[in-house]
Amino acid sequence: MRSDKARNREAVLAAAGRLFDRAGDPDEVSMDAVAAAAGVGKGTLFRGFGDRLGLIRAVYDERVAAELSAAEPSAAGPADQALDLLVRTWRFKRRHRVLSLALERAGYGSPYRNESYAGLHATLAGLIARARPGSPAGFLAHSLLAAVRSDLVEHLSDQPPIDVEAGLRDLVGSVFAEARGRPAA
Amino acid sequence: MRSDKARNREAVLAAAGRLFDRAGDPDEVSMDAVAAAAGVGKGTLFRGFGDRLGLIRAVYDERVAAELSAAEPSAAGPADQALDLLVRTWRFKRRHRVLSLALERAGYGSPYRNESYAGLHATLAGLIARARPGSPAGFLAHSLLAAVRSDLVEHLSDQPPIDVEAGLRDLVGSVFAEARGRPAA
DNA sequence: ACCGTAGCGGACTGACGGTCCGTTTTCCAA
DNA sequence: TTGGAAAACGGACCGTCAGTCCGCTACGGT
Numbered sequence A, B: 001m002r003s004d005k006a007r008n009r010e011a012v013l014a015a016a017g018r019l020f021d022r023a024g025d026p027d028e029v030s031m032d033a034v035a036a037a038a039g040v041g042k043g044t045l046f047r048g049f050g051d052r053l054g055l056i057r058a059v060y061d062e063r064v065a066a067e068l069s070a071a072e073p074s075a076a077g078p079a080d081q082a083l084d085l086l087v088r089t090w091r092f093k094r095r096h097r098v099l100s101l102a103l104e105r106a107g108y109g110s111p112y113r114n115e116s117y118a119g120l121h122a123t124l125a126g127l128i129a130r131a132r133p134g135s136p137a138g139f140l141a142h143s144l145l146a147a148v149r150s151d152l153v154e155h156l157s158d159q160p161p162i163d164v165e166a167g168l169r170d171l172v173g174s175v176f177a178e179a180r181g182r183p184a185a
Numbered sequence C: 001a002c003c004g005t006a007g008c009g010g011a012c013t014g015a016c017g018g019t020c021c022g023t024t025t026t027c028c029a030a
Numbered sequence D: 001t002t003g004g005a006a007a008a009c010g011g012a013c014c015g016t017c018a019g020t021c022c023g024c025t026a027c028g029g030t
Helices: A003-022 A031-038 A042-049 A052-068 A078-095 A097-106 A115-131 A137-146 A150-158 A164-176 B003-022 B031-038 B042-049 B052-068 B078-095 B097-106 B115-131 B137-146 B150-158 B164-176
Strands: none
Touching (some): A003 A042, A031 A042, A031 A052, A052 A115, A078 A097, A078 A164, A137 B164, A164 B137, B003 B031, B003 B052, B031 B052, B052 B097, B078 B097, B078 B150, B097 B150, B115 B164, B137 B164
């Protein structure tokens, strides 16, 4: 790796992160703006990251990695682990609002075409399957993750009266509890 | 309302509906394409519907109205009503895949800035509050609706092995059930 | 010091949503 | 029936943006 390439990569990542954090909406951050802020040509930008999605992923992954280093493993039950996962995800998306929104919107037509989503889903589905064998764990995992989607996080942040963490606790508790009196449908 | 205006409006709605139904992705349908297919100038298109979102809303509302006329009111318990609401929403979004996706993506930055969403949420939150007073009904309603978001519907349609209706039944059953053994968190 | 090449950068392209304004159509009043 | 004001039309036009292209630069091995 040539030195100028590495230097430029760092400059771009830093500039993009700064711009997304400043912005109120992902669409306000154009690729031209990122290139300019990084002091780099557009060609360099696209050669280094492929396309807009690639850039966003790179910045996102960097932050995920930084966050992960500060995670303590807890040996609790599946429900607690699931709740922990969701709350951590929620807090992350809340802290990195615009960037998370950008990633979910840019995901080539679907936020689900996403490596990190697949990982979260697999983990969560495993926990559910362990706690409630026979349940539709895959679908339930998707549903729980849908509750912490970026734009919902954003929407609920606008009117703060809702206590999201308490809500998640209730939701996870319901899904993991052995149900009585399910409706006849 | 002048006659040519009415005529053009119908032509545009029909053309747009057709194009969205044919398309695999909302982005494939440009405003120019709609205007051309309707045999109408772009000016007419934008004067009649304001902007892209306005057009999508108009087509969507038309279909919602058509669907509603075929709805029988059932006097069941809250859980069953909620399940019914979600399953019907899911089926609708499945039948009108691309259009629903278009609406959720175009929603001025957020799918939640949406009249029909607000209505669904209010209804659902009411049902939950009735069945489980003291629960975070607002948040739970958001969560349940998140499980039938268009792009999730789309994602789950790609791999049909998941039985979504059964999943919804389980999910609604969990949320409406009196929970035992909630995790300590 | 030299040179092959990986890397640079910004002018350029194509597409799209949205606007503008000269022209056409409608419809009512005389 | 006709005249004309106002409403509506339509497509050329604009600004913006993601992504490409290619002549130039500077890095690093020899």
